[in-house]
Amino acid sequence: LAHGKTSVAGALSMEKVTDYKHASTYNNFYEFGTDKADPARAAHTLKTSPWTVEIEGLVKKPGRYALEDLLKLSSQEERIYRLRCVEGWSMVIPWVGYSLSELIKRVEPLGGAKYVEFVTLADPKTMPGVTARVLDWPYVEGLRMDEAMHPLTLLAFGMYGEVLPKQSGAPLRLVVPWKYGFKSGKSLVKIRFTDKQPATAWNKAAANEYGFYSNVNPNVDHPRWSQATERRIGEDGLFAKKRKTLMFNGYEAQVGQLYAGMDLSKNF
Amino acid sequence: MQMPLMVRFLPDFKVMCRHPLAKPLVFVLALWPFVHLVWAAAFDQLGANPAEALVRATGDWSLRFLCVVLAVTPLRVLTGNPALARFRRMLGLLVYFYVVLHLLSYSGFDMAFDVTDIAKDIVKRPFILVGFLAFVVLSALALTSFNRAIRILGGQNWQRLHQTVYFVAGLAIVHFFWMRAGKNNFAEVIFYAVVLGILLAWRMWRFLNKSRL
Numbered sequence: 396l397a398h399g400k401t402s403v404a405g406a407l408s409m410e411k412v413t414d415y416k417h418a419s420t421y422n423n424f425y426e427f428g429t430d431k432a433d434p435a436r437a438a439h440t441l442k443t444s445p446w447t448v449e450i451e452g453l454v455k456k457p458g459r460y461a462l463e464d465l466l467k468l469s470s471q472e473e474r475i476y477r478l479r480c481v482e483g484w485s486m487v488i489p490w491v492g493y494s495l496s497e498l499i500k501r502v503e504p505l506g507g508a509k510y511v512e513f514v515t516l517a518d519p520k521t522m523p524g525v526t527a528r529v530l531d532w533p534y535v536e537g538l539r540m541d542e543a544m545h546p547l548t549l550l551a552f553g554m555y556g557e558v559l560p561k562q563s564g565a566p567l568r569l570v571v572p573w574k575y576g577f578k579s580g581k582s583l584v585k586i587r588f589t590d591k592q593p594a595t596a597w598n599k600a601a602a603n604e605y606g607f608y609s610n611v612n613p614n615v616d617h618p619r620w621s622q623a624t625e626r627r628i629g630e631d632g633l634f635a636k637k638r639k640t641l642m643f644n645g646y647e648a649q650v651g652q653l654y655a656g657m658d659l660s661k662n663f
Numbered sequence: 664m665q666m667p668l669m670v671r672f673l674p675d676f677k678v679m680c681r682h683p684l685a686k687p688l689v690f691v692l693a694l695w696p697f698v699h700l701v702w703a704a705a706f707d708q709l710g711a712n713p714a715e716a717l718v719r720a721t722g723d724w725s726l727r728f729l730c731v732v733l734a735v736t737p738l739r740v741l742t743g744n745p746a747l748a749r750f751r752r753m754l755g756l757l758v759y760f761y762v763v764l765h766l767l768s769y770s771g772f773d774m775a776f777d778v779t780d781i782a783k784d785i786v787k788r789p790f791i792l793v794g795f796l797a798f799v800v801l802s803a804l805a806l807t808s809f810n811r812a813i814r815i816l817g818g819q820n821w822q823r824l825h826q827t828v829y830f831v832a833g834l835a836i837v838h839f840f841w842m843r844a845g846k847n848n849f850a851e852v853i854f855y856a857v858v859l860g861i862l863l864a865w866r867m868w869r870f871l872n873k874s875r876l
Contacts, residue, residue: 421711429846432710484712529847607719619788628711633704636775 396553398471400489403546405649406474413486417629423480424562424581425529428511428520433524434562440521441582443566452512452588455503456521460550462566466552469497473556474549474570479611479644481575483637485625490570496544504540504588511543512536512593513569514585530596536580537593537607538571541653547572547646573646578581606663610654611644617663680746686755689750694759696724697764721765726759726855728833733832733862740869752808755828759805766798790841797834800827829866831857 401407407545436552446462471491499511515532515540519525525532549570552559559565571579577597582648587593597605604618612625624637643650654662668737700720703709709716732754739747769791774780785791804825806812813821836856843852 417711429848431712527847554689611727616787619790621784621787626714633713633717633772634709637773 396469396491396556398556400568401472401474403474403494404570405646406476406547408475408477408487408645410475410487411630412475412489413627414629416637418486418488418554419560419563421628422459422563423482423577424524424564425527426517426524426532426534426582427562427592428524429527429529435560437523439563440523441516441561442521443561443582446566448508448583449585450502450587451585453505453508453590454588455505456501465550465567468501469493470581471552474547474568476547476549476572477641477644478570478572479625479629481577481605481609481617481622483620483622483625484628485638485640486628489555490549490551491556492549492551492567492570494546495548495550495569496546497648498550498586499544507590508588509540510589510592511538511540511581512585512587513538513580514587514591515564515580516582517577517582529600529601533584534580534596534615535593536569537576537595538578539592539653543652545650545653547649573611573643577605578609608654608659608662610659610663612642612659613640613662614642615629615660676742677744679745680744680749685746686749686753687777688756690753693728693754696720697761714768715842716771718765718768719757721761721768722839724762725758725765726839728754729828729832729835730858730862732758733828733859737862737865739754756805759801762798762801763837766795790838791840793834797831797838800831804828804831828864832863 412539420435421431422434423429424438427434427437428442444462447459448462449459451457471493473489473491475487475489477485478488513536515534515536516522517525538548549572550567551564551570552567554560554563559568564579564583567583568581569579584657592607595605595607595611598607612620616622622640625640626637627635630638641647700709700717704713704717705867707713732751735751735754739745769780770776774784785795804827807816807821807824816824834853836859839855840849840852843849
């Protein structure tokens with residue numbers, strides 16, 4: 396996937412990039428099963444072409460956008476982001492894509508649009524996990540408009556210089572590096588602009604455990620485990636100590652002002 | 664008419680159980696999962712998150728050996744094979760062996776042997792508390808597994824103490840259930856619960872029938 400250099404602040408982590416082998420075989424994508432080895436095993440059935448994304452809601456230019464047009468909508472660049480899973484593990488992944496704000500500007504949201512809702516594919520024919528009632532399908536995620544417009548919020552089409560592998564959310568997904576991984580929806584089919592906070596999949600499943608914001612925060616524990624530390628996948632073998640989790644996953648300088656004055660233990 | 668002939672040539676299972684090498688053989692087989700895990704860890708064959716893989720595998724093997732050891736007596740009675748009793752203590756201690764490995768993997772890989780962190784975790788997470796409780800009870804059983812302990816405690820007390828293994832089985836299922844609750848994925852939990860439930864039901868049925876006599 397052709398791409399250039401990024402000029403977005405904080406978008407190129409200098410940390411050791413996780414092996415592609417690990418990043419592509421160990422992840423959550425419940426549409427293909429709940430085990431972290433399931434997506435790599437089962438996602439080959441996903442059909443990524445033809446693919447369209449429906450833009451709807453409070454927006455001047457709604458409509459169906461073909462993947463080919465979205466790929467060309469803005470110049471693609473590489474971003475090396477830390478990824479922190481809510482389960483307590485993390486990776487460093489080089490993504491390819493462009494800021495979601497590029498797309499948002501192009502479709503011209505109306506003044507009333509306060510939130511963006513992301514709906515992902517739920518096709519029982521190609522996604523074996525959709526028959527299990529773990530979550531209320533389709534998987535829905537959401538961001539506040541200012542979060543969606545932040546330059547770090549990436550609409551990704553590739554990783555490790557290649558087109559996204561199916562298990563990682565091909566053909567296009569979101570990457571919001573300062574939030575827990577589940578906020579970044581995979582295999583997007585619909586982007587909706589609304590005036591109400593979207594009802595997101597994990598929040599509907601367990602509201603006391605997964606809030607709408609789900610910013611990475613070492614000071615606010617998950618009700619069932621601590622979020623103070625994380626295991627970096629592939630780092631120094633079995634006996635590596637867990638590392639300390641950073642506020643906003645280390646992107647506090649870039650995104651901290653979005654949450655100024657908010658009580659983050661209430662708005663978790 | 665080939666099957667009956669084949670069966671006649673198979674060695675008699677009851678005779679095999681009495682063979683002097685039977686116990687060492689079962690011991691080696693039972694240690695195989697451990698050897699395999701050490702091998703896989705040494706040669707980086709445990710996937711992206713080897714620590715998690717070890718914690719889970721040792722937990723799975725603890726549960727499997729618990730099912731095996733609790734099946735010994737029902738099998739002994741149902742097949743009329745008294746020699747099976749010889750394997751019971753060894754298999755029980757193997758359960759404890761895998762439980763200790765499970766606890767060590769969690770304490771070492773997840774908590775870096777930090778005692779305060781472990782204590783905090785036990786209080787914070789009910790499923791860790793339940794698992795720890797199961798370990799404590801099993802420790803009491805392992806520590807009283809030698810012949811002199813039976814004499815010191817007296818047969819009946821010893822037996823009562825060791826019947827708490829069913830309590831441990833219940834704790835193990837609750838521990839596993841809570842661990843899987845986050846993903847609503849209970850197929851395996853139900854499998855082990857059914858196996859252990861049948862084994863317990865068999866004992867209760869036998870106990871009730873005996874006391875009626």
